[in-house]
Amino acid sequence: MNKDFNEANNLLSVRGLEVHFAVRSGFFSSLVSRKISLVRAVDGLDFELKKGEILCLAGESGSGKTTAGKAVLRLLEPTGGEVLFKGEEMNAFSKSRLRHFRQEAQIIFQDPFESLNPRQTVFSTVAEPLEVNRLTRDRREKEERVAKALSDAGLSNPRELFMRYPHELSGGQRQRLAIAGALVLHPDFIVADEPVSMLDLSIRAGILKLMVELRDNKGISYLFITHDLSLAWLISDRIAIMYLGKIVELGSADDVIKSPLHPYTKALVSVIPVPKRVSLAGKTLLKGETPDPVNIPLGCRFHPRCPEAQPRCSEEEPAYREITPKHFGACHFI
Amino acid sequence: MNSALVKKDTFALWKKNLSSFWSIYRQNSMGLIGMVILLIFALMAILGPYLVDITIMTVDGVTQVIHPPTSEYWLGTDDLGKDILAGVIVGSRVSLMVGLAATAISMVIGTVVGIVSGFYGRVVDALLMRFTDVFLVIPWLPLMLVMAALLGPSLGNIIFVIGITSWAGTARIIRSQTLSVKERPYVERARAIGSGDTHIMFYHILPNVFPLIFANTVLVAAVAILSETTLSFLGMGDPTQVTWGMMLHFAFSMGAVSFGAWWWLLPPGICVVLVVLSFTFIGYALDEVLNPKLRRRDQ
Amino acid sequence: MRLLEVENLTTYYKLKEGYVRACENISLHLERGEAIGLVGESASGKTTAALSLIKLLPENAHVMAGSIKIEGRDISGATEEELRHIRWKDIAIIFQGAMNALNPVRRVGAQIVEAVRIHDKLSEKEACKRTAELFDQVEIDPDRVREYPHEFSGGMRQRVMIAMAIACNPKIIIGDEPTTALDVMVQAQVLQLLETLRREREMGMLLITHDLSVVGETCDRVAVMYAGQIVENGPTEKVFSDPAHPYTRALIAAFPNIEGERFLAASIPGNPPNLLAPPGGCRFHERCSEAYGLCSNEVPALTNISPGHSAFCHLLQRRVKV
Structure with a gap:
């Protein structure tokens, strides 16, 4: 396939993205030494997001998935690598281009209670993006756009909600309000950071359906960040599994979940929760937990926990490569 | 629905917020007592001159000098034969005004320094906080005396001096609250929709630290009124203005104590105590009402 | 003798506006070495029910009725002093x-x-x-x-x-969402550990969770709670494979299941009712897709479906009659 054609179809191309934070060690040790340790939260990320695609960044806590999501939105400054948005290098964005980018790309947070200003009414929450970006001065037009965004987010009778506060809404309504606040700017890219993990099971599907519908009708692309692999499988086109700041496997949702390649993915898939009686007693589980991203193991970063590790794994970092068509992985033995 | 209706709704919303605030505040007896006392003084300051003849502030017949309360002069007279009651009423105007104006100055400086310092962090924070520390540790009374002496005894100077010596505590409190508010996801969301720093500070941080400013301000008002009294009592006040502190100053220096003229000393003294107490009561009550931790239960 | 027997446990919270009927008529029993799951969404009263057992409740909570027996000994009237001995030695709790x-x-x-x-x-x-x-x-x-x-x-x-x-x-362990904040892998590790300890020590376990899969991995029996009441109670396998109550069915259908088909199930319309004034009749009727006339008027009675499996639903009565 022609490379240029590929690029044109990509909304987002991420190459070698790095986000490292310097943290000072504990209080007492900071008195004696000036040692600064480096947290390599995101440590070389490569992926593409096509137009109208839902790509899922999945991983456990400490995998760097949220940091990656914020870095592509420039809510955090990346320390390395490049991000191309619609073919443009984001590092080279001018102030005004960045302002415009803020309208094209939006974020939805995990906790709809925390991500809404408790002292802002529904109207003011959704109207704020219009005011900040000076998109409309006309009051009537503003109200119409706010009402439209609310009803697009699946809130019926939007005008009756205008003067309510977030705490007067239910959890599902609050998340819909947060989505309306993003939709009002007509974005074509949304980073959804665990958008349903705080919600009850019975209302999750409604929010997810809404997000898929928005993709189908408005062509919005999503970077969907989640720890829940079954959810990732249900909603996304492709899934990228992250471990300690790197992608270990990437492929179509079915490929990754139904025929995982990487030992880490295999382990994760084996513990995906299912609503039936199963016995944990005989299952072999991965030992330990994701280590601190300050001390990333040498070689393959997964090798200390890998059930299939060989001597080579602790010496040499495996290359991230295409293993079967459109199914990528980083392991010496796949 | 059209725009006019949204405007009407906004108004109805304020009314709703106010009434829900009042329904919680109402249950706080300390706050209610404070509010009643303050209201009485406010009414006295506003309506007093229309109810009591304050022209008897001027020198009267010699026989009436330092006279205990009579039916004509309810609180007696001073060494110049001026009516104490009229003095208390006129004094309440000046004392309240000085208190409120100084508090306003202190609140504005404290809030701006606190929010800017907490929001930007790093160098800005370090510089502003060291500056605040200076004001925090300076012994305020000597500073006030020196400044009042340098600037001269006028009402404006008194307000200015009290205002700029009492903001440091507010700034500290606002800064720490700002530090916590700026880490909330809604601030990040605001950034994601393209808001600039000023917008975030004004629309997201300020409303969320406002309850604290409010509760703190009321306490600063109490301190400001007390400071005014202190300065005037020590003779740094404006001698042409009648304030409670000035009355105490003259009573003291003219030997009210040796005359046994209790009616000269007590009224302004009690007034100061009551007003300071009422502000303190309201401050604590507001703290309780506006502090979300103490309100958790009705969620 | 049963390890734990709870009957008609009812706890209300007192607010200015009236009583929040947080949990009503909870009946449960637990044998030695058995694990039972109490599942429900937020505000279903599952935590209130469990904490009522050892009276670790906020000040405005009132246990209105019910009996709690540990190995036949009634502890519902126990004093604070007696409860201190019961907590930990008889019943221990693991919080989230x-x-x-x-x-x-x-x-x-x-x-x-x-x-x-x-x-x-x-x-x-x-x-x-x-x-x-x-x-x-x-x-x-x-x-x-x-x-x-x-x-x-x-x-x-x-x-x-x-x-x-x-x-x-302890004879009984109450786990209040013990693994909710953990990653799936770590959650599996911790649940596996709990399972081993329970078997070794023959402890009874009451697991409170919103997550059906956690129940599926650890519990022999499950009680499903909705709006302060148990709506269905039975062996985990039975309840998951053949749910009797429409709420249980909807909850299971909403669970993303990689062994099922790849599509998003419908969510349950509406929101859980306000427990200050819960709806009359069946509390689920306003959100139930199968509700009919009787459901809004009459509180459904307990229907036995098979040994140990029962549910509160009018439809079952109908099914039994026909």
């Missing part, structure tokens, strides 16, 4: 937020030693030995007793909480 339950400036081991000595008269040395044994049982290196809580990861901290809970050999 393991971070908050540990004092951050004291060594983990010392905190367990202290807790052990409050309940058992042991010398310092014996208590230390017991603590090391407990660490071993929850699969933590016993040398780590000298570390501070912040040096433990989330999963390790939850293990410490489990060690504390089993320190006095």
Whole structure:
């Protein structure tokens, strides 16, 4: 396939993205030494997001998935690598281009209670993006756009909600309000950071359906960040599994979940929760937990926990490569 | 629905917020007592001159000098034969005004320094906080005396001096609250929709630290009124203005104590105590009402 | 004799506006070595029900009715003094937020030693030995007793909480969302540990969770709660494979299942009712897709579907009659 054609179809191309934070060690040790340790939260990320695609960044806590999501939105400054948005290098964005980018790309947070200003009414929450970006001065037009965004987010009778506060809404309504606040700017890219993990099971599907519908009708692309692999499988086109700041496997949702390649993915898939009686007693589980991203193991970063590790794994970092068509992985033995 | 209706709704919303605030505040007896006392003084300051003849502030017949309360002069007279009651009423105007104006100055400086310092962090924070520390540790009374002496005894100077010596505590409190508010996801969301720093500070941080400013301000008002009294009592006040502190100053220096003229000393003294107490009561009550931790239960 | 028998437990919260009917007529029983799951969404009253057992409730909660028996002994009228003995020695509890339950400036081991000595008269040395044994049982290196809580990861901290809970050999363990804050892999590790300990020590376990899969992985029986009431109760396998109550059906259908088809199930319309004034009749009728006339007027009676499997739903009555 022609490379240029590929690029044109990509909304987002991420190459070698790095986000490292310097943290000072504990209080007492900071008195004696000036040692600064480096947290390599995101440590070389490569992926593409096509137009109208839902790509899922999945991983456990400490995998760097949220940091990656914020870095592509420039809510955090990346320390390395490049991000191309619609073919443009984001590092080279001018102030005004960045302002415009803020309208094209939006974020939805995990906790709809925390991500809404408790002292802002529904109207003011959704109207704020219009005011900040000076998109409309006309009051009537503003109200119409706010009402439209609310009803697009699946809130019926939007005008009756205008003067309510977030705490007067239910959890599902609050998340819909947060989505309306993003939709009002007509974005074509949304980073959804665990958008349903705080919600009850019975209302999750409604929010997810809404997000898929928005993709189908408005062509919005999503970077969907989640720890829940079954959810990732249900909603996304492709899934990228992250471990300690790197992608270990990437492929179509079915490929990754139904025929995982990487030992880490295999382990994760084996513990995906299912609503039936199963016995944990005989299952072999991965030992330990994701280590601190300050001390990333040498070689393959997964090798200390890998059930299939060989001597080579602790010496040499495996290359991230295409293993079967459109199914990528980083392991010496796949 | 059209725009006019949204405007009407906004108004109805304020009314709703106010009434829900009042329904919680109402249950706080300390706050209610404070509010009643303050209201009485406010009414006295506003309506007093229309109810009591304050022209008897001027020198009267010699026989009436330092006279205990009579039916004509309810609180007696001073060494110049001026009516104490009229003095208390006129004094309440000046004392309240000085208190409120100084508090306003202190609140504005404290809030701006606190929010800017907490929001930007790093160098800005370090510089502003060291500056605040200076004001925090300076012994305020000597500073006030020196400044009042340098600037001269006028009402404006008194307000200015009290205002700029009492903001440091507010700034500290606002800064720490700002530090916590700026880490909330809604601030990040605001950034994601393209808001600039000023917008975030004004629309997201300020409303969320406002309850604290409010509760703190009321306490600063109490301190400001007390400071005014202190300065005037020590003779740094404006001698042409009648304030409670000035009355105490003259009573003291003219030997009210040796005359046994209790009616000269007590009224302004009690007034100061009551007003300071009422502000303190309201401050604590507001703290309780506006502090979300103490309100958790009705969620 | 049953290990735990709860009948018609009813707890209300008193507010200015009236009583919140947080949990009503909860009946449960637990055998030795058995695990039962209490599942429900937020505000379904599952935590209130469990905490009512050992009266660890906020001040405005009132246990209105019900009997609680541990091995035949009625503890519903126990005094605070008696309850202190019952907690930990008979019933121990593991909370969700393991971070908050540990004092951050004291060594983990010392905190367990202290807790052990409050309940058992042991010398310092014996208590230390017991603590090391407990660490071993929850699969933590016993040398780590000298570390501070912040040096433990989330999963390790939850293990410490489990060690504390089993320190006095309780007969019953209540787990209040014990794995909710953990990653799936760590969650599986912790659940596996709980399962092993339960079998070894023949403890009864009451697991409170919003997550059906956690119940599926650990519990023999399950009670589904909705709006303060148990709507269905039965063996886990039966309830999951052949749910009797429409709410249970909807909940299971909403669970993303990689073994099922790849599509998004419908969510349950509406929101849970306000428990200050719950709807009449069946509390689920306003959101139930199968509701008919009777559902809004009459409270459904308990219907037995098969031995040990029962539910409160008018449709079942109908099915039985026809």
